[in-house]
Amino acid sequence: MTERELIAAIRARLAREDRRIELGIGDDAALLAGGSIVSVDALVEGVHFDRRWLTWEDVGFKAYAAALSDLAAMGAAPVAGLSALILPRELEDAAVLAIVDGIAEAADAFDAPIAGGNVSSGGVLSITSTVIGRADRPITRSGARVGDGIYVTGPLGMAALGWRLLARGETKEPFATRWRRPRPRFDLAPQVAAIATSAIDVSDGLLADLDHVCRASGVGAAIDIDEVPVAAHQLELARSIGEDGLELALTGGEDYELAFTSADDDQATKWGARIGTIVERSSASVVDREGRAIDLARRGYEHR
């Protein structure tokens, strides 16, 4: 089974029609009857991070902030969170408390207080964050319509470049901080939610995330690659280490900007840069301006 097939099989086994669940497995977060929005995300050592490239505070901050971003992707504001730590026995107390300090820092930064949690020992360090939020108008992945514009709220590829530089032993700002200290776009989420037909946070990489939106909405996305925003010096810096800064923008992930669709171009361009248009679905869900498939072999790493 491919990873996608396994995930689909898991969903099929767990999905239930239930009046208590308005929107279940498959979007950025679940929507419960009564308006609560809930999501869970795990950060696992050796899979999502390497302790050489982060302080312990960074690890805690990144774990909780990345989880919170799923609320921003739904147009929601945070209410509270739960933090479940699995800690190797050999991890020193000081490291554990530094991780917790990082979680607390993110909780304070994004107004998402920790209401509870769990501590367990285990062979591999992981931080699993449950986030709970509310939205006046929850935005899902499934509302994109042909003709809608496609927008992103900020530069992409910065986190991926920062991570690649860190892995080479180079700490270059603002790229390193972008990867170490994600910032969910709660500052823009309500404005985006007011005018968006669909939204997602760019966590897997722009092409992979737009593919999620296209599949959920039954549409295609035509992207003007030259319009995808990148940071100052991103392309040169990427080139200096043999990377393509634009490819990182398309596939890098972990930027946690919002990608959204809207039929209201005047309003949408206040909050994001227009990078394309929703089109009829063809064999490839994401295509370039000329309608040609973008090489999906290069799309973002699918977290598993």
Add this chain to the structure above:
Amino acid sequence: MTERELIAAIRARLAREDRRIELGIGDDAALLAGGSIVSVDALVEGVHFDRRWLTWEDVGFKAYAAALSDLAAMGAAPVAGLSALILPRELEDAAVLAIVDGIAEAADAFDAPIAGGNVSSGGVLSITSTVIGRADRPITRSGARVGDGIYVTGPLGMAALGWRLLARGETKEPFATRWRRPRPRFDLAPQVAAIATSAIDVSDGLLADLDHVCRASGVGAAIDIDEVPVAAHQLELARSIGEDGLELALTGGEDYELAFTSADDDQATKWGARIGTIVERSSASVVDREGRAIDLARRGYEHR
């Protein structure tokens, strides 16, 4: 730092006064403004279970059922859950799907549909379950008052005996099933909540769990050890493998019966067996009928 000190330090770093959180870290579950009750629990291979003693379906069922028990302990009914799986790459797809089938079975058995989740790879198998519930009258650990009776809703030590037998290669019912397939007492939770001053689920072991209640309530507990209910054949079977079946009842854990306190003995004895009385706090929080300390070196395994 002892485990207790580390947990206290973690709590101190994360706790925030916040109008959105009515009851935060430290009880069986957190109570959010608006009435949602939320909790998270992890089952980690090699710490909480060994795959030789459980089917994969058992692993999934046990993980989700044990987490749900924290809702029953608050007198809450389930609304929904989230399941975060960390899966070793070498785990076969069939095993993953069997785990998921076990989660689905528990979700159906306890009317707690899975609304979302996360799948990640990682070196050690773990299942982290977030549970969301509601209660008309949430019962905490902190309301026990001197003079209240202490009650438990069913026999204790069965799961611990079942586990010890399994570890010796012996599958003896109903003890094995009691450990493999916990049943949160949602059937009694509303009745208990209506008359209880405090409640907890027996997950760590009766003495350890009563100690949690005593610390939260600022009281002591005087237990009549001979009144602690055990199952038929439990004492003989325990003796046959060199264990003390009554000690398992006091310290074994994982029975997921409710232990509660109440001032209404007539009502309380409808739902539980009376095993003692809440007393003034002395140096030991849990004492026997004569007021002597129960040897706490023998108290339940503290999950970490």
